[in-house]
Amino acid sequence: MYKKVLIATDGSATAAHAAEIGIDVAKASGAEALILHVGDPKAGKKVLQQVEKSLAVSKVPLSTMSVSGDPADMICEVAEKEGVDLIVVGNKGMTGAKRFLLGSVPNQVSHHSPCNVLIVKTT
Structure with a gap:
């Protein structure tokens, strides 16, 4: 199904939960995972x-990358x-105001992504 899954993280508990779900999807698909931090x-x-x-216990092939820039733009x-x-x-x-003016990162990613996007509900 999937060959390469990008999991975006900022180090928050929300992102950690999303990473767990992302790894589960990667494992079920036999995909490799790319863990991305923007900042x-x-x-x-x-x-x-x-x-x-x-995530090492998952035995999913992992790579990591850290980049600077606008989170949604860089993820895409x-x-x-x-x-x-x-x-x-x-x-x-x-x-807050930043979200009102710019929109949420998940929303922007979902609209501009070159591939499917899984937005993990964490609340």
Whole structure:
């Protein structure tokens, strides 16, 4: 079904739950998983190490990537460049005025993604 699943994370509990679901989908599909952090590269390295460690028991082939930029734009761009079949994101993103002006990251990803998007309900 899927060959490569991109799992976006920001290190939050919401993203951790989405990562667990994403790994389950990857495992069921026999896919590899790409764990992506968008933001500060220094913080991203730590977040990715934690996520990679927590998902290692799944035995799903994992790779990680950290990039800077607008989260929704970068998630879609990386998905395109990496030939991803499915993007997995949590349903929580920006809040308050920023969300009102820009829209949520999951919403933007779902509208601009080059592939299917799974938005994991975490609340």
